[in-house]
Amino acid sequence: MNKTIVFFKKLFYNLLVVLIVLTSCQEKAMVLPAEVATVENPAISPSGKYTLVIESNKTSDLPYQQFKILDQEQNVLYTSSEQFDIRHTTYFLWGADDRVWVYSGDIGTFFWENEPDTKEWQQHVYARSDVPAPSYLKEQRPRLHQR
The missing domain is CATH 2.20.25 (N-terminal domain of TfIIb)
Known part of the structure; x- marks a missing residue:
């Protein structure tokens, strides 16, 4: 059971990192000027x-x-x-x-x-x-x- 908790903690942190990276990429895709x-x-x-x-x-x-x-x-x-x-x-x-x-x-x-x-x-x-x-x-x- 301990291994399962460790696995899910690692999975959670990896998903969190992916989410942060995706969010920061979206911020760079800011609204472009009209020209x-x-x-x-x-x-x-x-x-x-x-x-x-x-x-x-x-x-x-x-x-x-x-x-x-x-x-x-x-x-x-x-x-x-x-x-x-x-x-x-x-x-x-x-x-x-x-x-x-x-x-x-x-x-x-x-x-x-x-x-x-x-x-x-x-x-x-x-x-x-x-x-x-x-x-x-x-x-x-x-x-x-x-x-």
Whole structure:
């Protein structure tokens, strides 16, 4: 009977540790700012003109995410040709001047902006630009987004 009590005590403590770990993981999955888009939650641009939609493809051998930019009537204005591997931390969000930002732990930080002359979305590499990163990226990855 003593062995049974010891067994259940160990089981209880192990379950308690698992519960604490799961609870702390849920706390890290905090509510994201409105400018951050996920598969479950599209994000509206600062001007209200555009919606950033994230799509996930889990049917291939290498699951990935892509984004689309929609206008107010839900017409697709741009679909990213880039495929962001879901195994790496990736953030999709709006920044100032209706720029779409993507941080990929795999390949770096990029932004897209609608060129006024051509009305086309152009990709830029953050590291080669002088455009400051959105505050969310500065908070999440401060060493990589210092301006």
